[in-house]
Amino acid sequence: MRRLIEAGLMFGNLVKVDSPALVERYNRALMHLTGRTTALTEFHIDISGYSPEVGDALDDPLYLNHNGVNRQFILLTTQQKTAPLLGAKFSTSRGILRQFIEENERELFALTARDAVAGELLNSVYDVSDPARLFDIHTVRIEADTTTGTVREADRLAQMVDRFMTEEDAWYDDVLIADMISLSKKTGDVVRNPVRLSQMEFRQENFWTAHFGGLYLFRTQADPALIRTGDDPEPGTLPIEAIDITDRNRVARFLDANGMAEPIVKARGLDAAAILRQKMDFIVVDAAQDAGLDLTGATRRDIRGLARRHGDRLPEAWHGLNRLVAWAEGTGPWPQISSDHPSYFLSLRAADTPDKDLVNMLLAELAPSDIRQLFICHKDLFYRLYRDWGETKKTYVVDFLTREYQVDKVGARRALFGHEAAMAEPEPAPAAPEDLIRRVGPWGAVRR
Incomplete structure (x- = not known):
C-alpha cells in the first residue's frame, strides 16, 4: 500500500494537523466526544476529523464511529470539505458532511478560528446487529457545536437580545443586561455576526453500507430490492427482495x-x-x-x-x-x-x-x-x-x-x-x- 500512499492515491488530500494550537483543539474535541486524547503532535485528518494515525495510536479505527452507525466528526478548518472520508460505513456520509460544511462555511470559518467544532450524524438507529434495523434509517440530521458551546450560548444570547428589545421593562433589568454582557464575551456580537449553524436534515433512503459484508439498499424504486455482496442477511428475513450480487x-x-x-x-x-x-x-x-x-x-x-x-x-x-x-x-x-x-x-x-x-x-x-x-x-x-x-x-x-x-x-x-x-x-x-x-x-x- 506504500506505493499508493506515495503516489497520492491513498490517504491523499488529507488535512495535516501539526501546530500546537490545532492539536490542542483537536484533543479538546476528542475528549468532548470520546473521553480520550492523543499524545501525537502531528497527524492527518479526513473530512470527518478522523485520523488514521490517531486511530492506530488508540488501537481503535472506529474511535469516531462507534458501532459504525452514528458518525461523529471534528472540524478544525473548512478546508476539510475536500478531504476524503476514510472507513466509510455508509455511502451517503461524505456527501452529507460536505453539504453541511458548504452550507455553513461562513459560520464554521468564524467558529474554527478559535475552537474546534464537534458533532454527530444522527439517525434513529444506534445498533445494526440486526439487518432489519437498516430499514429504520430514513433521515440523518446533524448536531454540532464548539467544545465550549459557542453556538448554544449564542442562541441563548440571541434570545436575551430579543427580550431586551421587546419587553417593556427590559432596559431596567440589571440581571439580564449583566448576563448579556457576560455571554457576549464568549460569543461576540450575535446581532451583527450571528453564530448559528443551519439545522440540516438529510433523507437517506437508498445507500450502500459496509455492514453485513456490503449491502446496496434501494427502497424508493418502483421495484425495490437489497443487493447483498456477502452471505448476510439471509433471503426472506427482510421486508424487500434480497438479491445476491453473483x-x-x-x-x-x-x-x-x-x-x-x-x-x-x-x-x-x-x-x-x-x-x-x-x-x-x-x-x-x-x-x-x-x-x-x-x-x-x-x-x-x-x-x-x-x-x-x-x-x-x-x-x-x-x-x-x-x-x-x-x-x-x-x-x-x-x-x-x-x-x-x-x-x-x-x-x-x-x-x-x-x-x-x-x-x-x-x-x-x-x-x-x-x-x-x-x-x-x-x-x-x-x-x-x-x-x-x-x-x-x-x-x-x-x-x-x-x-x-x-x-x-x-x-x-x-x-x-x-x-x-x-x-x-x-x-x-x-x-x-x-x-x-x-x-x-x-x-x-x-x-x-
Missing part, C-alpha cells in the same frame, strides 16, 4: 426494470469507443499479470500490441467489448450480449437518476476489472482487491491512475459519468432496429 440476471433485471443503467455506446456526450477500449486494456493487463509479463512503463500502444499478439488467449469479456467498439465505430453488427456475458456490466454506466453515484458504485463492484471506475466509485473495494494483485498489475495501475486520472480528476469524472441534456437521437451506426432494442434491452433479452 446472480447477474436478477441484478440486470432490477437495473433494467427501474431504468437505472444505460449502455455506454448509447450515452450522449461520450466517446464511447475510447471508454470501451480503455476497459479492454484493463482486461489485457489482467491477462498479462496471469502470464507473468512485466508492464513497467507500458503505454497504451504496448498494451494494445499485446492484445493483437495474444488475442486468442484473451477472455470473452475482451471480445464482447471489442464487438461493441466495432458497432460504435460502424464497422460491425449489433452484438447480442446477454446479462450473463462477462462484458455485460462493463458495457453499462448509471443512467441520469438521483441514485447514479450509488449505481456506478454497484457497477464497479459487478465489473472490478475496470480499475479506473473501481478507484473512483468504490475505493474501499479497490484497496481490498489491490492487496492481492501481483506486482505487474500494481505497477501498471498506480502508473495509469497517476498519469491518466490524477492530472484531471474532474474532467475524467465528467467524461465517464457526466450526463448531457437531452437532444435529438444521433444517426445510429449499422445495428439492430431501435424498436428491437427497446423490446429486448440494450444488448439482448435479460434472462428471466
